[in-house]
Every structure is written in structure tokens, then in C-alpha cells.
Amino acid sequence: MSDDPAIELAGSVRRLIDATIRTLADDATIRAVQSQIDSLTAQLTVETIPGAVGVHHVAGFSRVAGNVIIGERNAIAPPLTMHHRDDGGVATDFALGVAYEGPPGHVHGGVCAMILDHVLGAAVHQPGRPAVTGTLTLRYRRPTPLDAALRAEARIRETQGSKTFVEGFITHGGEVTVEADGIFLFPRR
């Protein structure tokens, strides 16, 4: 998977997303760039996976390559890299640029929710047996800054029958910005 050149392409597209937001180029330059982007997209789409990567699996391709949080082909994804700790918990270190803005200069609260949903779920997933979110509660303690070193962690607190209770948080500089509690379920196959 690591030699898939679309992973590097996604990195370039992330920089283009940022540039599109912040550019002060003149209108003619922006229009010319757009026209060339459209031509490049046409080159990429001569042959494509017919839909979502998770559904239309292609040999040699990660099933999560298109995932909005961890997908290496997905320029929307930061992408997060999850680390599974010896104690069963998970953690990930990341930073979010201006494309994740909500309140001026800060990460959108919804983006924090999105990331915590994924990180709490990752603490529950078992190989070949993904969990789904039942309930998720978020408590916002302080603003989460853009372009700053952030960390998200989660661990299982308790299991009761089909329900797994998970807790986690995002920190910046050792201070919690958002806390989360979730109940995750394993869908019947």
C-alpha cells in the first residue's frame, strides 16, 4: 500500500485545499488554475473504482484508503495514524490546519467530535469486526487551536453484554480541550 502513488497525490491535494482557501491570486490566475485542475481530474478519472473504496475492493488497495479520518488516499483526512497501546488504549498525535476552522483561529467543534468518534471506535474495533457508534457524548472544555500539536486518546472503560463503554479526549499542551464518552456496539453479521 505504501507504494501507491495516490497517497503522495493526496498529500499534494491537501496543500491545494489549503491554498484554495488562502489564495490572494488575481481572478485570471485562479480561473486558469481551475481549468487545469479540471483537466488533471479528467486524466485521473479515465478509469476509476465505481464507488466507495470500502465497497468496491481493489486488490492491492487498503479497504480504508478512502476513509475520511484515516484514509491515505483521502485529502479530507488529516490522515490520523492510530497507535494501539499495550494497555489496550489507542492514541494519535496530529495537527489540523486552517481547512478545519470553525470559530476564528480554532478547530471546528464538529471536527473534534468527528475525530473523537473515530478514536473511541478504534479502541473498540477487533480485527475483522468493526464496532459502530451507539451513543456519543462530547463535553467541550476549551477551544482547540489550529496548527498546533494535538493528541487524541481513548480506552475501554467497561463492557456490558453487547455494549462497550469507551472514554477519550483531545489534549493540547497537556490540557483537555474536548472529552468524550461513547457506547459502541458490534452489529450482528
Place this chain on the structure above:
Amino acid sequence: MSDDPAIELAGSVRRLIDATIRTLADDATIRAVQSQIDSLTAQLTVETIPGAVGVHHVAGFSRVAGNVIIGERNAIAPPLTMHHRDDGGVATDFALGVAYEGPPGHVHGGVCAMILDHVLGAAVHQPGRPAVTGTLTLRYRRPTPLDAALRAEARIRETQGSKTFVEGFITHGGEVTVEADGIFLFPRR
């Protein structure tokens, strides 16, 4: 704002994000496309806003042009368009493509959380006086499909002192996929 050519550019970048995920082009084509994307990004970044759009305000530019949910310059944003109803509630109709994938073929639960955080907040915001999320609880009722007509709605249920209690949901085909309850606060200025 509507004559900002970067808005159209962001639309093209959204199609490029999708193409980057789904392309089956050969490695040489993908590498050549990446090289050209990097050149186009360099053209856009000769002069830029020095940071987040909400902080470094530029005349003629919407302050929310870079917002991750509604920002028209932000290719990560669907972008949502909020409609304020006569009864004080808000609603938005949208669809999410493969770039928002979580479980195979379905919208990531975290993306639903992100959207509901924004839509519930939009029901509380007053002109020039944005609200921030205090607590948000999400209940996942059924999977949310990709590439399908979705609707999100929210309304204020009650106000108690500085706290505003809000409820909302996402529906597909008239059925609720995710419900949300939130407590929003107006930060002191």
C-alpha cells in the same frame, strides 16, 4: 462574495479529492498529475492570507469562507447552506460523496456528528454573537448512506440562563439516521 473565483475553484478541488480516492490511473500518470498539482498550488500561494480566514479578515471576503462545514472556499466543506425557518429552526439539504466514507458505503458517524454540531449551533447563533458548543450527545439510529439525499434540522428546545438547549437530527428518506441534543453557550466577550 459570489463572484470570488476561488469558490468555483473549490468545487473543482472537491471533484479532484474524489478522483484521487477512486483513480485507477497508472503510476506514471498519477505522479505526473501530482507534479502539476504542486505547480498549480505554487501559483496560488505566491500571495496568501497569512493564516485562518476567520482571523485574517480580507475585505470582500466572507469571514466564513474557510469554515470546514459552510466555507465556500473550503473543499473539505460539502458546503452546507443553512436555511432559517419562520419557526426559528434551521434546516439544510445535502448529499455526501465517497470522500466522507466510514463504514463501507456509508457516511462516517463522525461526519454526522460534525454536521449536527454545526447545524445545532446554527439554530442558536445570533447575528454577530456566535454560540459555542458546551455538550453534544449523538444517538445513532441507523446507517447514513453515501451519495443520497440527506436533510439535517435543528431547533431550540429551551433556554435556561446562559444555556440554550437544542435538538436536531439527520434524516434520509424521512427516517432519522442520527439524533442530537446539545447545550450551547454564549461566551463572554
